[in-house]
Amino acid sequence: MKPEKILNLSVDCVVFGYDTNTKSLNVLLIKRFLESEKEILVDDYVLTGYHVYNNETLDDSATRVLKELTGLTNQYKKQFKAFGNPDRLTNPKDLIWIKNEEFNLRTVTIAYYFLLKTEDVDLKDNKFDAKWFPINALPEIGFDHEKIILEAYEDLKVKCLSEPIIFKLLPDKFTINEVQDLYQSILGIEIDNRNFRRKLINKKYIIALDEKQVGVSKKPAQLYMFSMDIYKKMFSKNYLISM
Amino acid sequence: MKPEKILNLSVDCVVFGYDTNTKSLNVLLIKRFLESEKEILVDDYVLTGYHVYNNETLDDSATRVLKELTGLTNQYKKQFKAFGNPDRLTNPKDLIWIKNEEFNLRTVTIAYYFLLKTEDVDLKDNKFDAKWFPINALPEIGFDHEKIILEAYEDLKVKCLSEPIIFKLLPDKFTINEVQDLYQSILGIEIDNRNFRRKLINKKYIIALDEKQVGVSKKPAQLYMFSMDIYKKMFSKNYLISM
DNA sequence: AAAAACAAACGTAATTATGACGTTTAAAAT
DNA sequence: ATTTTAAACGTCATAATTACGTTTGTTTTT
Numbered sequence: 001m002k003p004e005k006i007l008n009l010s011v012d013c014v015v016f017g018y019d020t021n022t023k024s025l026n027v028l029l030i031k032r033f034l035e036s037e038k039e040i041l042v043d044d045y046v047l048t049g050y051h052v053y054n055n056e057t058l059d060d061s062a063t064r065v066l067k068e069l070t071g072l073t074n075q076y077k078k079q080f081k082a083f084g085n086p087d088r089l090t091n092p093k094d095l096i097w098i099k100n101e102e103f104n105l106r107t108v109t110i111a112y113y114f115l116l117k118t119e120d121v122d123l124k125d126n127k128f129d130a131k132w133f134p135i136n137a138l139p140e141i142g143f144d145h146e147k148i149i150l151e152a153y154e155d156l157k158v159k160c161l162s163e164p165i166i167f168k169l170l171p172d173k174f175t176i177n178e179v180q181d182l183y184q185s186i187l188g189i190e191i192d193n194r195n196f197r198r199k200l201i202n203k204k205y206i207i208a209l210d211e212k213q214v215g216v217s218k219k220p221a222q223l224y225m226f227s228m229d230i231y232k233k234m235f236s237k238n239y240l241i242s243m
Numbered sequence: 244m245k246p247e248k249i250l251n252l253s254v255d256c257v258v259f260g261y262d263t264n265t266k267s268l269n270v271l272l273i274k275r276f277l278e279s280e281k282e283i284l285v286d287d288y289v290l291t292g293y294h295v296y297n298n299e300t301l302d303d304s305a306t307r308v309l310k311e312l313t314g315l316t317n318q319y320k321k322q323f324k325a326f327g328n329p330d331r332l333t334n335p336k337d338l339i340w341i342k343n344e345e346f347n348l349r350t351v352t353i354a355y356y357f358l359l360k361t362e363d364v365d366l367k368d369n370k371f372d373a374k375w376f377p378i379n380a381l382p383e384i385g386f387d388h389e390k391i392i393l394e395a396y397e398d399l400k401v402k403c404l405s406e407p408i409i410f411k412l413l414p415d416k417f418t419i420n421e422v423q424d425l426y427q428s429i430l431g432i433e434i435d436n437r438n439f440r441r442k443l444i445n446k447k448y449i450i451a452l453d454e455k456q457v458g459v460s461k462k463p464a465q466l467y468m469f470s471m472d473i474y475k476k477m478f479s480k481n482y483l484i485s486m
Numbered sequence: 487a488a489a490a491a492c493a494a495a496c497g498t499a500a501t502t503a504t505g506a507c508g509t510t511t512a513a514a515a516t
Numbered sequence: 517a518t519t520t521t522a523a524a525c526g527t528c529a530t531a532a533t534t535a536c537g538t539t540t541g542t543t544t545t546t
Contacts, residue, residue, distance in 0.1 A: 005297045007250035009327065009351055054248045054349070057328045082325040082353045084252065085300040106297070108252055108351065110325045161484055162405060177494080183484060191484075195534065197495075199484075202532095218493045219542040420523080438505065440524075445503095461522045462513045 005086075008107040011061045012049035012083075012145065014152035015070070017118035017132060018169040018185070020178050024134040025169075025185045026118065027149055028069070031129035032142050044140040047148060048128065049109060062112040069128060076115040076168040080155045081148075084108030088144060113152040115168035160186055164205070167226040173209060175221040176200055205230040248329075251350040254304045255292035255326075255388065257395035258312070260361035260375060261412040261428065263421050267377040268412075268428045269361065270392055271312070274372035275385050287383040290391060291371065292352060305355040312371060319358040319411040323398045324391075327351030331387060356395040358411035403429055407448070410469040416452060418464040419443055448473040 015028035029045035048069045052061040058079065067073055088107050123130055133139055135153055138146065160166050166182055167174075180196045183189075200206055205227045213220035258271035272288035291312045295304040301322065310316055331350050366373055376382055378396055381389065403409050409425055410417075423439045426432075443449055448470045456463035 007252055009250055009349075052327070055329045058325060079324065081322060082301065084295070084353065086298045106252075108301075108353075110327065110351075158405070162401070175494090192535075193494090194496080194536080196484075199532085216493090217543060218491085219495085219540080221494060418523090435506070436523090437507080437525080442503085459522090460514060461520085462511075462524085464523060 006105050008051060008105055010049050010051045010107055010109045011058060011065055012047045012109045012111045012148055013062055013065050014047060014111065014113040014149050016113060016115050016156065016169065017121065018182055019118050023181045023185055026132040026134055028130055028132055042142060044142045046142040047145045058110050066114055069130060070121045072116060072120060076165060077112055079110060079112050081111050081151055082108060083111060083144060083148060111148050111152065113156065115165060117171060119171065157186060164226060164231055173211065173223040173225055175213065175223060177221060204234065249348050251348055252295045253292050253350060253352045254295060254301060254308055255290045255352045255354045255391055256305055256308050257290060257354065257356040257392050258309065259356060259358050259399065259412065260364065261425055262361050266424045266428055269375040269377055271373055271375055285385060287385040289385040290388045301353050309357055312373060313364045315359060315363055319408060320355055322353060322355050324354050324394055325351060326354060326387065326391060354391050354395065356399065358408060360412065360414055362414060400429060407469060407474055416454065416466040416468055418456065418466060420464060447477065
């Protein structure tokens with residue numbers, strides 16, 4: 001007779017970054033490479049994650065995992081879904097080659113996504129073999145992590161339409177066209193530049209700086225910044241039933 | 244030395260219903276009443292919830308819990324947040340009077356909310372002592388369930404602005420004013436009836452029926468229905484960056 | 487030094503949506 | 517028949533959106 005099923009609690013982090021050069025929304029993944037004496041068992045990529053420590057909150061756990069991977073703290077973070085079906089494979093590193101059934105183990109993972117600036121992450125000498133992959137060109141992915149990534153992406157798509165989280169993915173100083181490119185990358189749509197430009201510039205929380213791009217081989221664009229303070233004041237009493 | 248912390252996995256369900264008569268958004272809560280030999284230990288209300296069975300998915304677990312409480316299946320359901328901080332009190336009925344520290348236990352709950360039609364729920368002979376409470380007049384609530392309810396409510400507020408989930412709370416045949424009242428209840432705002440009316444009637448997925456209210460003591464209002472089919476077709480290629 | 491290339495930035499007109507109101511209508515109650 | 521009252525319709529000014537055309541300011545090429 002099998003023992004009582006053992007529960008295992010972990011967090012998994014979908015780290016989104018945007019590359020303004022290639023204009024692609026990227027996900028940061030770590031390599032999972034294991035071999036036994038005779039054969040390569042797995043050779044794919046997975047999300048960064050870890051089990052939750054005993055006296056740690058879920059949020060702190062996700063923050064810790066991000067910090068270990070990137071060194072960054074204080075990034076935009078959202079807990080978006082828990083995955084805990086009984087047939088899930090386990091996640092933490094010390095168990096990744098074991099299937100649940102053998103150990104009568106169930107791993108529930110609380111999935112987070114982070115939005116950060118690619119430029120803030122230094123992948124040199126990364127102990128996890130971490131790499132950025134465009135959301136539209138993901139590699140072979142282990143466990144159920146592809147599903148988790150795609151659900152995070154869906155959440156991001158919806159959320160970026162109603163909240164100004166897009167600026168978390170951009171440098172502090174950005175051009176109008178960079179914002180447009182990012183929307184297009186995330187949503188997979190084409191936007192009319194002249195209309196988009198007018199709309200964005202008219203927002204009071206989009207502030208023109210006394211600066212232009214440097215080192216570009218065309219007419220350098222005006223730089224802008226996003227003001228969260230002004231945004232918050234504006235939306236203290238705003239409801240648009242758009243349905 | 245304490246043993247390894249034991250994990251406990253549960254679901255909790257925030258059941259929202261709308262009462263078109265009192266025009267209040269309600270939450271369905273069950274009574275928690277326990278007494279020892281000498282005193283009443285707790286006498287408050289909690290969410291309906293239960294631990295997740297070994298071979299059950301999280302979604303199935305929430306569905307089961309709702310069915311046990313209301314007899315209903317196939318209701319709108321959303322998993323909106325996991326609560327699993329180490330200091331959480333436990334939830335399932337067989338453990339509700341025990342504080343975590345004493346047993347070195349940690350209960351992670353996956354919180355869902357349901358949207359359903361109040362009229363579909365029969366609370367007569369309810370074995371849980373279940374009762375509807377207006378979201379703005381909640382009783383004394385046990386565990387951290389008030390927090391869970393309020394987070395569900397926030398999610399609902401945001402979501403009802405961008406998705407037609409409001410109709411899950413209304414009878415299949417409804418009047419324009421009922422929709423307006425419901426928006427006002429959820430969002431806590433006043434909406435101009437003439438503008439709201441025009442806006443709603445112009446939506447192609449709001450379909451006027453060949454029917455009017457019966458048994459009202461004023462001019463009976465036109466009844467409408469919501470067509471999910473038409474809605475889906477319309478929004479297959481629609482993006483409004485409103486930010 | 488002038489011309490070409492090209493993204494950045496500006497402009498315009500028609501259409502649609504919104505906000506803030508006033509007015510009429512239909513049924514029930516008196 | 518008259519009153520009452522919510523339902524339903526109407527209007528107008530303003531703002532937002534859509535769908536385009538045009539100009540401007542750098543860098544690069546000739």
